[in-house]
Amino acid sequence: MRVLIVTNMWPSPERPALGSFVRDQLEALRELDDPDLELECYAFPPGGYAAAARGMLSDYRGRRFDVVHAHFGLTAWPSLAVSAEVHGLTLHGTDIHHRRSRLITRAAFPFIDLLAAASPELAKQVPGYPRREVEILPCGVATDRFVPLDRERCRAELSLDARERYLLFPADPDRPGKRFDRAGAVAGNCNAKLLTLGNVDPGEVPKWINAADAVIVPSDNEGFGLAVLEAMACQIPVVATPTGIHEAAIGGIAGSYCLPFDVQRWSEKLELIFEQPEMRTQSRERANSFSAERMAIRLLDTWRMHLNTPLDSAAADNEEKSTQAPWD
Template identity: 35%
Template sequence: MREGKIIVRAGGTEASTSRGPKSMRLKILVVTAMYPHAGNQGSGAFVMQQVEQLRAMEHEVDVLHFQGYRSKIEYLKAAFEVRKRTRGAKYDVVHAHYGVTGVAAVFRSHTPLVVTLHGSDALLGRIEPAISRWVCRRADATIAVSGKIAARIPGEIIPCGVDLNTFEPKDRARARKRLGLSGRKRYVLFPFSPARTVKRFDLASGAVNRLAADGLDVELLTVSKVPNTEMPWYYSAADAMILCSDSEGSPTAVKEALACNLPVISTDVGDVAEIVQGIAGVQICRQTSEALAEGLKKVLAPPAGFVFESRPAMRRYSQERIIQAIVQVYRRAIEQRRRMLTTGGVCAVGAGTEAGSARPPRNG
């Protein structure tokens, strides 16, 4: 991973301490269609982790979570709610996760808007990227979680982080006993719902079935919709994690697995190649079940004496470090909006920085 791709400037308040003077603390409205809830404890866990870290750094954060998958009407309701909240409360910044979600957030009342693009909103199809571009032209700052996304829609490259306090290695025997797994079988973890076709469960199962056909006692272990606090047990119980998606932004699951010292087999998707750079024992494969099976063979049968150690490399993705970078983007967006207002710049309802105006430079 090239360190310059994570935008952390050492002169900021948050870069030197996790807590600052009260005057430096921000009031933030996070707008998201993905967030852990009773029906799916794993939904948008990466958004929740950012919120928790912001609060740990003593910023005040409100979350507007709407379930957009139910109906497009939910986006309209969310837009009215954003408008009402930003008129009735003095928020310093609104942060929308995903470009499509930003459609609701652009209707904020003169509050700076930051939009984070996570992957499909910039990379898949034509409609979502078009909507995301429209939203980002009306935002004060754009964050892209990978360079591939920023190449499509310019923004500061800040990947999602990993909570190293939550995601840490646990004893494998204890983890397997806790989950009711065999102590002798090999397990390949697929930490996604098989119903999410973009994740390509067919390729993962095909690769594992090939190994089983060759006589290896191996099983594909799938898990989804569980709380973050449970996931380290699955990462610690498994022998490897597999990722073979058609599209990714900056896959959090890869960082979580590596933080738990779990080897990863992946296709070259999203920013995985950067995440695993310099880590011995991982495999980047072509997107076929045959290639993935070969990668699994190598990971499941390492050279004699080899000890897989990936956790130290994940410190560069620590949640605190990532949030420090995001808060710096907030502050620049706030200052930019303040200058626009004090110099008589026109700020139409729901409009922020239009294309061609000053905006954070694309990095990397």
């Protein structure tokens, strides 16, 4: 199976966090060590759609892939420059929530054979759903990288006060939909210092998560909810709004909470966490159910289904690892 991944989200020196989840999925696919899978990737900067189309026309002229799979709605258009039996597209949120992007993305749907969304909630917002079939294909969390670490050591390495209250806002404060204003209000109400990730190198993010007493995600909308899963893989308490996969991920995990944003109610939940220094949640097993490896297997199985390709022995081995998704 010859597959080309096309994405406008990919880490760069200027924006090291951009699209790290797409890179993690690509690595997870390669680590499946499936002899039938030949995987390539074409990454380009956000906004460079015309140049990307020209580049792919030149680079892949005369070649035909079994699958060309694009990440992010607008990326579908340049990906169509490459010949394939199946053209796939995974929607991630902004491509549906932003009015102009939604219109351009929707116009590409007639040319897409495999349409997917990063979460069931996002799938329901896709124009034409449920008449239009939408697969659920998130990238998943890199549970090999996001692991519990010693909080005291993490704080020392990040030059943070060992005795301070810290809350982590796991996003760039300049992204309006992530609602940094809400995070600041809650941190102030709890007399806690607020940490942010912004342009932190992805390799350092596990330290910042483990250094925090809790991770807070007060977003208006999430296409998926990766930050919550990363915290859960590190067994750090989470308070998050019910969007994306937050409810499915957090539900039933003691010490973590999924509820509509309200400064007072969120502060009360966080005080419960602060009252238990060094608190760790029993959430890693749940995070593993959303792992990059499991989601890569799900994606590979979906490609095979659309190609009507019989499972070979390696694929059968992977199928044994694949369990029912948490949202199924």
